[in-house]
Amino acid sequence: xxxxxxxxxxxxxxxxxxxxxxxxxxxxxxxxxxxxxxxxxxxxxxxxxxxxxxxxxxxxxxxxxxxxxxxxxxxxxxxxxxxxxxxxxxxxxxxxxxxxxxxxxxxxxxxxxxxxxxxxxxxxxxxxxxxxxxxxxxxxxxxxxxxxxxxxxxxxxxxxxxxxxxxxxxxxxxxxxxxxxxxxxxxxxxxxxxxxxxxxxxxxxxxxxxxxxxxxxxxxxxxxxxxxxxxxxxxxxxxxxxxxxxxxxxxxxxxxxxxxxxxxxxxxxxxxxxxxxxxxxxxxxxxxxxxxxxxxxxxxxxxxxxxxx
Amino acid sequence: xxxxxxxxxxxxxxxxxxxxxxxxxxxxxxxxxxxxxxxxxxxxxxxxxxxxxxxxxxxxxxxxxxxxxxxxxxxxxxxxxxxxxxxxxxxxxxxxxxxxxxxxxxxxxxxxxxxxxxxxxxxxxxxxxxxxxxxxxxxxxxxxxxxxxxxxxxxxxxxxxxxxxxxxxxxxxxxxxxxxxxxxxxxxxxxxxxxxxxxxxxxxxxxxxxxxxxxxxxxxxxxxxxxxxxxxxxxxxxxxxxxxxxxxxxxxxxxxxxxxxxxxxxxxxxxxxxxxxxxxxxxxxxxxxxxxxxxxxxxxxxxxxxxxx
Numbered sequence: 001x002x003x004x005x006x007x008x009x010x011x012x013x014x015x016x017x018x019x020x021x022x023x024x025x026x027x028x029x030x031x032x033x034x035x036x037x038x039x040x041x042x043x044x045x046x047x048x049x050x051x052x053x054x055x056x057x058x059x060x061x062x063x064x065x066x067x068x069x070x071x072x073x074x075x076x077x078x079x080x081x082x083x084x085x086x087x088x089x090x091x092x093x094x095x096x097x098x099x100x101x102x103x104x105x106x107x108x109x110x111x112x113x114x115x116x117x118x119x120x121x122x123x124x125x126x127x128x129x130x131x132x133x134x135x136x137x138x139x140x141x142x143x144x145x146x147x148x149x150x151x152x153x154x155x156x157x158x159x160x161x162x163x164x165x166x167x168x169x170x171x172x173x174x175x176x177x178x179x180x181x182x183x184x185x186x187x188x189x190x191x192x193x194x195x196x197x198x199x200x201x202x203x204x205x206x207x208x209x210x211x212x213x214x215x216x217x218x219x220x221x222x223x224x225x226x227x228x229x230x231x232x233x234x235x236x237x238x239x240x241x242x243x244x245x246x247x248x249x250x251x252x253x254x255x256x257x258x259x260x261x262x263x264x265x266x267x268x269x270x271x272x273x274x275x276x277x278x279x280x281x282x283x284x285x286x287x288x289x290x291x292x293x294x295x296x297x298x299x300x301x302x303x304x305x306x307x308x309x
Numbered sequence: 310x311x312x313x314x315x316x317x318x319x320x321x322x323x324x325x326x327x328x329x330x331x332x333x334x335x336x337x338x339x340x341x342x343x344x345x346x347x348x349x350x351x352x353x354x355x356x357x358x359x360x361x362x363x364x365x366x367x368x369x370x371x372x373x374x375x376x377x378x379x380x381x382x383x384x385x386x387x388x389x390x391x392x393x394x395x396x397x398x399x400x401x402x403x404x405x406x407x408x409x410x411x412x413x414x415x416x417x418x419x420x421x422x423x424x425x426x427x428x429x430x431x432x433x434x435x436x437x438x439x440x441x442x443x444x445x446x447x448x449x450x451x452x453x454x455x456x457x458x459x460x461x462x463x464x465x466x467x468x469x470x471x472x473x474x475x476x477x478x479x480x481x482x483x484x485x486x487x488x489x490x491x492x493x494x495x496x497x498x499x500x501x502x503x504x505x506x507x508x509x510x511x512x513x514x515x516x517x518x519x520x521x522x523x524x525x526x527x528x529x530x531x532x533x534x535x536x537x538x539x540x541x542x543x544x545x546x547x548x549x550x551x552x553x554x555x556x557x558x559x560x561x562x563x564x565x566x567x568x569x570x571x572x573x574x575x576x577x578x579x580x581x582x583x584x585x586x587x588x589x590x591x592x593x594x595x596x597x598x599x600x601x602x603x604x605x606x607x608x609x610x611x612x613x614x615x616x617x618x
Contacts, residue, residue: 147461
């Protein structure tokens with residue numbers, strides 16, 4: 001029977017899973033609530049249940065394996081989660097081995113942002129590109145680096161923390177201990193904070209700022225100009241460091257592209273010789289929330305292909 | 310007979326070459342003047358002559374190939390040099406193929422800073438480490454990234470331009486078009502410029518600033534504190550982006566380590582959560598000017614091993 005893989009995206013409120021074939025066709029999906037705060041056992045039960053549900057419908061024979069995107073740092077070789085306040089009780093527990101033994105199929109754990117980057121590479125805006133960086137502009141800013149077609153992990157799976165690139169050494173304080181982190185100047189949260197400083201109201205949301213910009217509100221436009229500028233500084237650093245052909249942006253702030261992109265590109269032109277001299281593309285990601293599911297599902301397929309090389 | 314490889318380092322004034330065996334033993338070296346300004350043919354003749362000289366002494370049978378580190382951007386697959394003002398007439402000329410046909414042995418071109426990073430990985434301070442970044446603090450700041458044991462190139466060989474990481478968006482203007490590039494705040498040239506601003510004299514050199522610091526001169530110490538701070542900001546970005554276990558510093562400013570390292574580490578502690586939470590090592594490179602020769606020599610050996618995998 002045709003091979004398929006199951007991708008799981010463990011989010012803060014929803015646990016989603018999809019069975020996807022080698023051509024990227026989504027065969028079947030499932031989604032349910034999950035409470036990370038219920039602790040490790042409950043979360044693992046939920047993950048296993050969602051995989052089993054899909055597997056039983058499609059037939060265990062075709063299952064290559066399961067990939068699981070989780071909101072934490074992963075020591076890939078060991079299948080361990082480290083340093084993740086969002087995952088109570090997971091620290092140093094052999095999550096992968098536990099799930100693998102219950103499923104009797106190969107399981108790969110991956111950081112959720114890395115999985116999203118891999119998903120865009122496989123079936124999204126990065127199709128056919130082997131080297132790219134994805135930045136997800138949400139409450140914070142996450143990121144994933146794909147190098148040579150594979151996720152760049154770093155030695156404890158913490159690579160791609162692009163939200164903490166310093167864009168201004170004297171900038172806004174960040175929970176990580178730094179000042180001027182990209183995510184304090186270009187996330188949805190930062191958009192709201194800047195809008196409040198500019199007098200757009202204490203109840204304003206990032207969507208609200210966007211709607212005001214659409215109506216021509218000058219302060220709202222300046223919010224996105226400031227955000228684009230911070231993003232451009234960080235992207236210029238990434239372009240200078242990686243010289244990759246593609247950098248993708250995703251997340252809730254993406255609709256405001258027309259308002260933040262001009263200052264973003266201006267900073268890139270000024271701050272990166274490499275950007276000016278090469279055909280570097282900065283573009284929108286296209287898979288949205290599905291990127292993580294695709295990337296997670298791709299992991300076991302990719303691992304199998306490499307083992308057979 | 311025992312296998313060996315020849316590494317060539319094409320510098321601004323000297324052309325050096327070394328025959329090195331698989332264990333990293335330098336079998337024989339040669340060095341001569343070269344004038345890049347004499348143009349392409351003269352430079353290629355010099356490169357070929359230095360390789361032939363070593364090969365003829367050691368026996369062509371053992372030669373695995375030659376690696377050549379050049380001060381320019383390389384399109385690796387094509388063996389072309391692009392966008393390198395230091396290499397007149399080389400633009401879009403098939404340098405690798407030309408040398409290969411004259412030698413009748415495999416030739417690999419590499420950027421000199423990338424070759425140095427690979428040399429430190431093979432036989433220097435990065436032995437046994439597969440993922441590292443090398444920053445060379447000289448007139449400018451060059452760098453090379455080793456990922457999974459291999460040079461990270463980017464799509465036109467311009468990866469690793471760490472000297473142009475923005476450490477202060479409103480900082481010193483740089484020839485690349487940016488302001489606040491790392492190399493305008495932490496290279497030997499920057500040390501001299503800062504020292505002059507602090508009244509240490511118009512004729513001061515970076516060694517002179519170092520000697521003053523050794524004597525307890527407070528202004529000289531401040532020069533290195535400022536330099537270390539810029540370096541720490543850039544390193545924090547690299548640590549956040551790569552999560553590699555090792556970052557090496559080399560170049561003429563290295564002796565002043567004790568004067569710039571405290572502020573460098575202070576910035577790292579403040580600006581990188583990943584640095585604080587992991588055993589990330591920032592250390593001195595140990596091969597100095599030899600790093601490029603080792604790295605260049607390693608390239609054909611590494612390529613052969615990979616082809617046989």
